[in-house]
Amino acid sequence: MRLLGHKLSIPAQIGLAIIALNLVMAIFAPLIAPYDQAAVLGDAWADPDRQHWLGLDNLGRDLLSRLIYGARMSIGLSFVITALSFFIGIVTGFGAAVAGGWVDQALSRLVDLLLSMPTLIFAFVILSVVAAGLQEHIVTIAILDSTKVFRLARSVAVGLVSLEFVEAARLRGEGWWWIITREIFPNAIPPLIAEFGLRFCFTFLFIAALSFLGLGVQPPDADWGSMVKDYRDMINFGYAAPIYPAAAIAILTIGVNFVVDWMLSIHSRGQGEGA
Amino acid sequence: MSVASDKPIILDVRAMRVAVRTDHGDGPVLVDDVSLELRRGEVIGLIGESGAGKSTIGLASMGYTRRNCFIVGGHILFSGADLRAMTADQRRALRGLKLSYIAQSAAASFNPAMTLMDQVSEAPIRHGVMRRAEAEAAAVQLFRELDLPNPETIGSRYPHQVSGGQLQRVMAAMAMVGRPEIIVFDEPTTALDVTTQVECLAAFRRLVREHGAAALYITHDLAVVAQIADRIMVLRRGKMVEFGDARLILQEPQQDYTRRLVSERIAGHAFVAKPEGAAPLLTVEHVTAHYAGKPKVIDDVSLEIFRGDTLAVVGESGSGKSTLARVVTGLLPRASGDVRFDGVSLPPRLKDRPRDQLRRVQMIYQMPDVALNPQQTLLDVIGRPVSFYFRRSRAEVRARVLELLKQMDLPEHFVDRKTSELSGGQKQRVSIARALAAEPDLIICDEVTSALDQLVGEEILRLLKRLQDELGVAYMFITHDLGTVKRIANKVVVMLRGQTVASGDTASVFAPPYHPYTELLLSSVPEMRPDWLDGILARRGANRNI
Numbered sequence: 001m002r003l004l005g006h007k008l009s010i011p012a013q014i015g016l017a018i019i020a021l022n023l024v025m026a027i028f029a030p031l032i033a034p035y036d037q038a039a040v041l042g043d044a045w046a047d048p049d050r051q052h053w054l055g056l057d058n059l060g061r062d063l064l065s066r067l068i069y070g071a072r073m074s075i076g077l078s079f080v081i082t083a084l085s086f087f088i089g090i091v092t093g094f095g096a097a098v099a100g101g102w103v104d105q106a107l108s109r110l111v112d113l114l115l116s117m118p119t120l121i122f123a124f125v126i127l128s129v130v131a132a133g134l135q136e137h138i139v140t141i142a143i144l145d146s147t148k149v150f151r152l153a154r155s156v157a158v159g160l161v162s163l164e165f166v167e168a169a170r171l172r173g174e175g176w177w178w179i180i181t182r183e184i185f186p187n188a189i190p191p192l193i194a195e196f197g198l199r200f201c202f203t204f205l206f207i208a209a210l211s212f213l214g215l216g217v218q219p220p221d222a223d224w225g226s227m228v229k230d231y232r233d234m235i236n237f238g239y240a241a242p243i244y245p246a247a248a249i250a251i252l253t254i255g256v257n258f259v260v261d262w263m264l265s266i267h268s269r270g271q272g273e274g275a
Numbered sequence: 276m277s278v279a280s281d282k283p284i285i286l287d288v289r290a291m292r293v294a295v296r297t298d299h300g301d302g303p304v305l306v307d308d309v310s311l312e313l314r315r316g317e318v319i320g321l322i323g324e325s326g327a328g329k330s331t332i333g334l335a336s337m338g339y340t341r342r343n344c345f346i347v348g349g350h351i352l353f354s355g356a357d358l359r360a361m362t363a364d365q366r367r368a369l370r371g372l373k374l375s376y377i378a379q380s381a382a383a384s385f386n387p388a389m390t391l392m393d394q395v396s397e398a399p400i401r402h403g404v405m406r407r408a409e410a411e412a413a414a415v416q417l418f419r420e421l422d423l424p425n426p427e428t429i430g431s432r433y434p435h436q437v438s439g440g441q442l443q444r445v446m447a448a449m450a451m452v453g454r455p456e457i458i459v460f461d462e463p464t465t466a467l468d469v470t471t472q473v474e475c476l477a478a479f480r481r482l483v484r485e486h487g488a489a490a491l492y493i494t495h496d497l498a499v500v501a502q503i504a505d506r507i508m509v510l511r512r513g514k515m516v517e518f519g520d521a522r523l524i525l526q527e528p529q530q531d532y533t534r535r536l537v538s539e540r541i542a543g544h545a546f547v548a549k550p551e552g553a554a555p556l557l558t559v560e561h562v563t564a565h566y567a568g569k570p571k572v573i574d575d576v577s578l579e580i581f582r583g584d585t586l587a588v589v590g591e592s593g594s595g596k597s598t599l600a601r602v603v604t605g606l607l608p609r610a611s612g613d614v615r616f617d618g619v620s621l622p623p624r625l626k627d628r629p630r631d632q633l634r635r636v637q638m639i640y641q642m643p644d645v646a647l648n649p650q651q652t653l654l655d656v657i658g659r660p661v662s663f664y665f666r667r668s669r670a671e672v673r674a675r676v677l678e679l680l681k682q683m684d685l686p687e688h689f690v691d692r693k694t695s696e697l698s699g700g701q702k703q704r705v706s707i708a709r710a711l712a713a714e715p716d717l718i719i720c721d722e723v724t725s726a727l728d729q730l731v732g733e734e735i736l737r738l739l740k741r742l743q744d745e746l747g748v749a750y751m752f753i754t755h756d757l758g759t760v761k762r763i764a765n766k767v768v769v770m771l772r773g774q775t776v777a778s779g780d781t782a783s784v785f786a787p788p789y790h791p792y793t794e795l796l797l798s799s800v801p802e803m804r805p806d807w808l809d810g811i812l813a814r815r816g817a818n819r820n821i
Contacts, residue, residue, distance in 0.1 A: 164642065168638065172633060182648075186648070
């Protein structure tokens, strides 16, 4: 198998399969899930049977259905947040590199300021203060995350800005928007794609952590992080319930990492000693 | 210069093939069926254009290939032992000690955080053949032989504290310190100025002769190889074209390709520019400029360019000629003086200049690889100035781009190709097309041929000349290649450390009585005669004693 003109490694193939499976679950959740995520169908913690393959949860909802809907929420949310943080990070990072001077200084120091505080605690404070709806979540985490994207985008762009085709565009009299979108962005895509996969994983884990702490997705919507939180005590009584969402988080993270590793390896193959 | 054929063969390459093997499958064959026998004390010159496989042969002779390249056939016998049959560790033990390599860019090959001495003495110490004191003594001895200043103390400096030519010689010392039996010189003087090149060539040749080492000398410049090689192998597209005694090849080349290389180098064609108009197009008056917080890079420079002129700005690297171009274009605001274009004073800063002023001065760069956005098609690159300056419709832009491609002798179906798919010479044509698309009055050419192969560069020069005849555009030609200057420029400005040392008509500047620096530059341009280097060294030695 090949992708982007390169042979896929075995881990990359496994990773892609995991991602594809999760995406199908996320996109077609209402079609795949046997029951509604919020429907109460029987006794709490009913054992698995033919109708409910993974059993029922603390309120008597179908665990498998919640797991499938949870994919939708967790993956969808992470994707939107990562995409937004990339938009913010790339525009500011490229802007800083192209403008240089005090614009670069101001943006870079602001980012340093944000980065100097632990993200989880910072997010915790903000989300506790503002009314924590879904949109506030997305914007808060995206802005915090965009600082890391900014640093990468800026360093990639600084390298490109010094090349002569950018100088040629400046000599022509092009504005900064043209230089960012036409001259720099197309050449910065490979490192940014790999970073996107990596940041997606971090965001995904970050949301899970926030949900686990009770600040993330609010009930009755299912998401993997809050499922781990809701079910965690049952591990003491021998129920497997918290294992499923935790395993789902782990597997998707590993899958994405496999693919990202492979992407990074394309651009940095070691020197061959080929005698 | 020839070496007696009874000397033992130290390196025997037999029917070597090197090919690319990647994930995609088998790639092109880079070196096809090349054989050579290198005897002790002999220097073989490998010559050819880029892509001829010169460097690949040089590296493969040491049992090394670049990534994704593999030696797929033949034998490489070093003192009778086949490098291909050895383990990687055995080969590594030979490299750096018995086999050594001198790369084109010494600046990129040194670790900036270590002193020169640490790096020069590293290989023999690491291989355990010398103790530190011995290695350092040997290094100092080599520094002295290579004519480096302060041989006892230069080793304690860092790479950025010595000049490019000195660094290249330190690299030669690094290659020689383990007393190698074979040295591979891979274009060691290509990145240097002509004046520095002479010193390095002389030092390399003395070193090879005195130590009796064998060497492969890789270059694209026949005149350089003529000074140093006993035998010359001419290569093209991975195949051997001609192989024989250096003098014979230069005097009576047997193959067509070799003949073309030799004749272009000797003759070339003279172009004459015809300036027109009573008032100058560009006037630079007493301009000084410097980078923020640094001393002046150009100091009180004045020049005039008329319509249809070709003015050459010559000088070594660091003489301020590229900075002059940056001041004219506005990338670096001038500190004082005036730059007038068509009678109007240009604002110092790029962003204060109106679009029409920007349009009328265009620039062509040295490295076509980085001067064109690799992700854009030719339509994007050449069409953008058309739509940007003249606000044409898409169809009109495309038609204009096709017209320009035709003018550049590029096939029309290239229009939708990405620039990264083109060769160096084709890219440079695209750069010229991009400049012409703006319909400029003045084009600044910054070393436009120095990154190109000799024959390709020649074609670019002819193209530029033809365009000047057709369009009456003026050129400001920045270069260190005096051979080019003499042929294409009608006016010359010679720069040294930011100042103009000579200026005027080409004929008068390059005719006696010269400014001493002009003479130094002129005499440093290598000539094809194998005795040229000896002659020039003898003359300079005599002058030094006066």
